[in-house]
Amino acid sequence: MMSKLKDYQLTNDELNSDFIVVNSCTVTNGADSSVRNYISSMKRKNPDAKVVLAGCGSHSKGESLFEDKKVFGVIGHSEKENINTVLKNEEPFYQIGDLEHIDSTIVEEFIGKSRAFIKIQEGCDFRCSYCIIPAVRGDARSHKEETILEQITKLASNGFGEFILTGTNVGSYGQDHNTSMAKLLKKMSMIRGVRRIRIGSLEPIQIDDEFLELLDEPWMARHMHIALQHTSDKMLKLMNRRNEYKTDLELFHKIASRGYALGTDYIVGHPGEDEKEWADAMQRVKELPLTHVHAFSYSKRDNTASATMKPEVRGNIAKDRHRELTAIIKAKNFVFRREHTQNLEVLLENGNDGIYHGFDQYFNKVSVRSDEDLSSNWVFLNDVEVTNEGNKAQI
Ligand code: SF4
Numbered sequence: 001m002m003s004k005l006k007d008y009q010l011t012n013d014e015l016n017s018d019f020i021v022v023n024s025c026t027v028t029n030g031a032d033s034s035v036r037n038y039i040s041s042m043k044r045k046n047p048d049a050k051v052v053l054a055g056c057g058s059h060s061k062g063e064s065l066f067e068d069k070k071v072f073g074v075i076g077h078s079e080k081e082n083i084n085t086v087l088k089n090e091e092p093f094y095q096i097g098d099l100e101h102i103d104s105t106i107v108e109e110f111i112g113k114s115r116a117f118i119k120i121q122e123g124c125d126f127r128c129s130y131c132i133i134p135a136v137r138g139d140a141r142s143h144k145e146e147t148i149l150e151q152i153t154k155l156a157s158n159g160f161g162e163f164i165l166t167g168t169n170v171g172s173y174g175q176d177h178n179t180s181m182a183k184l185l186k187k188m189s190m191i192r193g194v195r196r197i198r199i200g201s202l203e204p205i206q207i208d209d210e211f212l213e214l215l216d217e218p219w220m221a222r223h224m225h226i227a228l229q230h231t232s233d234k235m236l237k238l239m240n241r242r243n244e245y246k247t248d249l250e251l252f253h254k255i256a257s258r259g260y261a262l263g264t265d266y267i268v269g270h271p272g273e274d275e276k277e278w279a280d281a282m283q284r285v286k287e288l289p290l291t292h293v294h295a296f297s298y299s300k301r302d303n304t305a306s307a308t309m310k311p312e313v314r315g316n317i318a319k320d321r322h323r324e325l326t327a328i329i330k331a332k333n334f335v336f337r338r339e340h341t342q343n344l345e346v347l348l349e350n351g352n353d354g355i356y357h358g359f360d361q362y363f364n365k366v367s368v369r370s371d372e373d374l375s376s377n378w379v380f381l382n383d384v385e386v387t388n389e390g391n392k393a394q395i
Pocket of ligand 1: 124125126127128131132133134168169
């Protein structure tokens with residue numbers, strides 16, 4: 001939206017703005033109430049401003065906020081690229097658009113001058129019980145291959161070396177265009193200047209033989225994020241997931257044995273997670289070759305199947321479980337880093353006071369001390385110092 005605003009001046013000072021565009025999140029009930037609270041506080045603090053609701057919240061609660069006259073306008077995802085025209089509406093507007101649309105802007109974000117996030121698809125065909133995302137983002141649809149490759153070619157010729165593929169459910173890329181993630185990766189790797197490719201996240205069932213054949217390619221980052229969400233089969237069923245532990249375990253061992261670090265998403269405290277399930281699930285986590293985790297404490301989301309499931313897990317118990325899980329993975333990550341101190345390829349971001357941060361091919365953070373300006377440089381490290389906080393080196 002920021003890149004499309006032509007006739008307006010951007011400011012972060014919402015108290016003196018004529019328009020306040022709220023790009024909202026709706027993933028949990030908590031996210032919903034912060035959006036509501038923010039909108040009411042802006043109505044009080046800057047009553048003359050026109051508040052426009054955008055983002056996923058438009059699709060879940062836009063209509064009621066609009067009818068209650070809490071916002072001046074509502075725009076859905078497909079209208080974001082028209083923001084410059086939409087704001088010219090003199091009358092209140094409700095332009096929800098459609099959920100089949102795919103935005104033409106695929107470059108999401110740049111980190112320094114060297115890493116670029118590329119959105120290759122939108123939406124999700126899965127229906128996990130706890131998740132509202134398919135309802136507000138629509139079914140899976142992919143960006144055109146030509147657009148993606150053209151964009152990457154431009155960025156690579158401008159010095160970008162690492163590309164991170166993102167989306168709502170990245171691994172479903174290609175199914176609607178009769179192609180696949182593996183085919184896209186191969187084509188990307190042939191572009192001059194593309195040095196390392198990461199995939200934001202994959203689902204276990206999306207990893208097929210065609211994809212596994214690429215594991216030894218030098219341009220594949222040696223870290224993969226595969227969303228499991230749980231390791232108890234009872235919980236996976238309740239969550240309406242498409243993976244199960246036995247095949248997850250095989251898959252993880254297969255990929256780890258090819259020299260990969262592995263991360264996952266894990267939801268802790270979903271209804272039905274009793275003591276026994278939890279203890280078994282943690283036993284299984286210990287068996288998995290995991291090195292990274294994004295642990296989420298379950299948070300109820302209205303209008304999802306999980307919201308009515310019982311028995312719920314008390315907040316303090318979920319907190320303890322969250323801590324237990326992250327401690328297990330932290331220890332595993334430490335062991336992994338100790339075993340991988342050689343031949344690290346690190347892409348550094350901008351530095352401060354002679355200290356530069358970056359990630360190696362295993363997605364472990366490395367800080368490098370140097371008197372030289374190493375911003376946006378690739379460095380090759382041997383013998384890094386492995387500490388609890390991360391890997392350290394001096395050049
Ligand atoms: S795969 Fe991800 S986005 Fe899709 S329903 Fe499940 S949790 Fe939500």
